[in-house]
Amino acid sequence: MTVDLWEGAMRQVTHLRSDLAAWTRESIAVDLGERALEALNRDVAVPASLAAERGSRIALLTRLFWLGETLDDDDLREALPTTIADGQPADLPFLEVATDGWRSRWQIVPVDVPDHLRPMIKESNPESTAAQTDTVWIASTRGALQGNRHASDFVMGVGGASRTLASLAAYQPGQRVLDLGTGSGIHAILAALAGARVTATDISQPALELAEFNADLNGAKIDLREGSLFEPVAGERFDVIVSNPPFVITPPSARGTVGALDYRDAGFEGDQLSSEVVRGLSDHLVAAGRAWMLLNWEIAQGADDPYSALRDWAQPGLDLHVIMREQLPVTSYIEMWLADGGLRPGHPDYEPSYRAWLTDFDDRGVTHVGLGYVSAGPTCQSPEDAGAPLFLGQHLRGTAPPNLHAYVESLWRQRNLTPADLTALAPIATDVVEHRFYHPGEPDPWIIKFTQTGGFGEEILATTALAGFVSVADGELTTGQIIAALAELLSEDPATLTSQLLPKVVEMKRLGMLTFVAPHCE
Template sequence: MFGVAIDDQVCDQLRTAFLSADYHADGVLGLLGPTAHAALGRGELEPAARACADGGALGALVRLFLLNEPVPEAEVAAALRPLPLADAVRSGLLHTDGESVRAALDLRPYGDDQGSWWVLSDLDSDARGGPVPADHVLGVGHASLSLARATARRPVGALLDLGTGCGVQSLHASRHAEHVTATDLSGRALALASATFRLNQLDVELSRGEWFKPVAGRRFQQIVCNPPFVVGPPRVDYVYRDSGLSGDSASELVIRQLPEHLADGGVGQLLASWLHIKGQNWGERVASWLPAQGMDAWVVQRDVADPALYVGTWLRDAGVDPRSPEGREQAGRWLDWFAENQVEGIGFGFVTLRHTQTGPADIVCEDLRQAYDDPLGPETAGWLDRVAWLRQHSEDEDLLAARLTVPASVALEEISSPAEDGWSSLVRRLHRQDGPGWQHDLDDLAAALLAGCRGHLDLGDLLGLLAAAHGLPTDVLVMGALPAVRSLIRHGMLVPADWVVA
C-alpha cells in the first residue's frame, strides 16, 4: 500500500530486534556519546560513524538508519533477528545494494522525558541525494518539534491530530489523551503513521480525508495540527507543505473551522503562517479569521521572513538547488506572486484556541520573537489558566477585590545614568526570568503598586493607599491601572495569591 507493506508481524519482529539491540534514544546516545551524538544532530556524520564502528547490532542499525550507509547483509540480518531480511526488503523498509543493504525508509528513535518511540518516514533529500517526490512524508522536523514543545499537556479524553503526517504529534498525545484520532489526506502518510503506531504498540484511530471532513460532526477535548502552512501560489508541489490554496488560506481555513470541532472548554493548537501585506496589520488579519463570541485565542508570532529568504529556505527544504534552472523557475514564480499581492513578509507562529461556549472572544495577538529555551507548552497552559481567571473577574469590582502577588520568578531591573544629585533612572522594567521572558516597562506608580502586591491586601485597597500617598483621585488611578494589571496577569507577572504555594 503506497509503497509500504509493513504488517503487524513485521512490526512485532522489528520491535523485538530493536529492543534486543538497545536501538532507542538512550541506547543510541550511550553508543555514540554526547559529542558524536550532538554532531549527528547537526548533520555531521563522521564522528558518529567512528563511534559505532564496533558497535555490534546497535552499531549496524545506527549505520543503516541514521547514517544511511550500506551495511553488509550478514550484519543487517543479525541485527534484525527475528525479522527475516527478505521480509524487511519485501515490506519496503530496506533495499538491497549488491551484497549490502540500505534503508529505504527513515526509521529512527525519538523520545521525550518519559521514554522513547520509533518513527517511520521517508528519507530526506540529503539521504536520497536529490529532490523528494511529491508524496514525500516528512520525518521529525523542526516544525513538528516546535509544535510538540508548544502543546499544552494535560489529561484529556478525545484528541484529534489533524494532518498527522508520520504521527509525531499523536505519539506525544498518547501520553495524556485517552483516545487519539489521526487524520491525513495522504494515503502514504497514513500508511507510515500506522506502522509507527503499531511498532510502538499504540492504539490510534486513523482516518483519511481532506481537512476536517473525516471527523465531520465530532468534537474533541484537544486538537493539534501541523498543517501544510507554506504560503504562496495555489499549487501542490509537495503534499507535506503545500495545501493547494492561495496565500495563507490554509492557515485561515484551519483557524476558522477548528472551533466547531472543539468540545466546551476544548483546546486547539496549531502551527500557522500569515501574510504581512503592505498597509495591513498582521494581528488584525489573523484575528479576522476567528469568531466574535465563545473563544479564547492566543496568537504568537515567532518569526517573520522576507519573501526572498522564505522562498530559498523552502526550496532547499525540498532538495531543490535555488541556483538550478528548476530552482530559479520556481523562485521566480513564487516571488512574482508575492510582489503581485504586496507581500512584505511572512509571519510564522503558534495559535492556541479554547472554546468558551459563551461570552465575547478574547483574542490576543503578540510578537514573541525573542530567544528563549523553555518549551512553550507549559506557558500556553498557564496562559489559558490566567485568561480563564480574568474571564471570571471581568468586572472591575471583581478584579479590585482580588489579592494578587508577584511570583518569585519575576525581577525588577533598573538602568540609571549619572546625574548631578546621584543617579537618574532611565529604564525600569519588570522581567520574567522563566518561560518566554516577558518584559514590561514600569513607571514609578506601577513599581510602587507591584511592591505592595504580596497577597495581603485587595487590589482596590492597594490602589486607594497609592492614590492617597501621591495625592491622586482614586478613580483616575484605578481607571489607568486595571488594563495594565490585566496585561501583567496574562503574562504571569502578577498572579492570584492563592495560586502561589507558600
C-alpha cells in the same frame, strides 16, 4: 479508513521496538558525542558518520536508521539481535536490499517525549517503551540528510517546529483527540500513549502507511482516516485538536517546478489552508475543548498588525493565542522552502520556481509571512460578550522556553479575568526581575523595567508606583488593597492612581508576569 499494510508483521515490529529501546538521543550523545547529535539535528551527516565508525551498537543503529548507511549481515545482527533472531532481513518491512548489505527503507529517529507528557504516559501506559525510556521512534521518508530531493510521496519527519508543537500540546486519559494532517504520526502517537482515544487524518496514503507503522512501533492505537482536513470527521467533536497541516504557501505557477509536495502544500491558494483549519475549529471542538497547531499566514505590505489575518479567521466564541515564531520577508520564506524541497541555486528548477513564487507574492501585495503556533478554544466569556473572541498575539524571539506548555497554560487560564476581577484578587509576581538604571551620581533611577525570567522574556517599563505595586505582589493583598495603600503612601487620589496602574497590571497579567489568586487569609 484504517491502513492494514503492516498486518502480519506485528511480531517483527515489536522486536524492533525492543532493539531500539537503548537507542535514544541521550545514548547517542553519550556514545557519539554532542557534536554528532547536534549535526544530525541540522541534517548534517559527516560528524555523526565519523563518530559512528567506532562500531558500537548505538553507532550501528545510528548508521542504519538515521544516516541511511548500509550494514552487512554481521553488523545488522549486532544492531538488531532480537529482530534478526526471529526472521530473515528480507522479510522485514523496514529493510531493503542494498549493495553489500542492508539498509533501512526509511529514516527512523528517536524523539524525546516532552516533559509535561511523561507523567500521563507513565500513568496510562506504564509498561510501554516510551514510559520507560521517555522516547518514541518515528520513521519518515529519507530526505535532505541523504541528499534526496523530496518527491510527491515524501513523508516529513520530526523537525524543530513539530518538537515545539509537541511541547505545547497536552492530552488527558480518555479524551477524544483529533490529529489533523498527521503525517508521520508523532502527535497522534504521543496522545495515544497518554491515554487518549485518537483519530488521525491525512490526505496522503504514504503518510498514513508510515503513521500506522510508527503507531505499531511505539505500541499506540490510532484510528487512521484518509481525507482532506475535517472531511473524514464531519459531524464529530473532540476534546483536543492538534495539527501540523501542509500550510506552506506555494503558488500554482511554481508547483510545476517545485513539485507536488503533499506533505507541506495541499494545493490551496495563499494561506487559505491555515484559514480553513482555524475556521473549522468551532464546529469540531467540545465546549471545553482545546486546539494546538502550526500555521503560516500572509502579512500584507504596510500592515500595522501582523496578526490581522488570524483575527479575521477567528469565529465568534473562539479565543486565540498566537505565538509568532518568525515574521519572514517573502524572499527568505521562498528560499527556505526551496531548500527544504531540495532546490538550491544552480539547479535548473531553482530560478523559475523562485521567479514564479516571488511574482505571485508581489502581485498580491504580500511582503512577509508569519510562522507560528496557535492555541485556541471556546471562549468562557459571559453570553452577552460571546461574539467578541479574545485574542493574544506574542512574538517568540529566540528558542522556545523549556516550560512552554506551563507558560502558555498560565496565560490561557487567566485570559478572561477583567480589570474588575483583578481588583478583588491577589497578584503574585511570577518569574520577574526588576532592573533600575541610574545616571551617575543621581539618587533616583531614570528607567525602571521588569523582565520576565521564564516564558518569552517579555519586558515592560515601570513607573515608581508600578514598581511599588510589584514589590508587594506576593498573594497576600488584593490589587485594590495594594493600590489603596500606594495612594495613601504617595499622596495620590485613589481613583486617579487606579486609572494609571490598572492598565499596566492588566498588561503584566496578559504577558504572564503577574498571576492572580484569592488572597491569603490568616
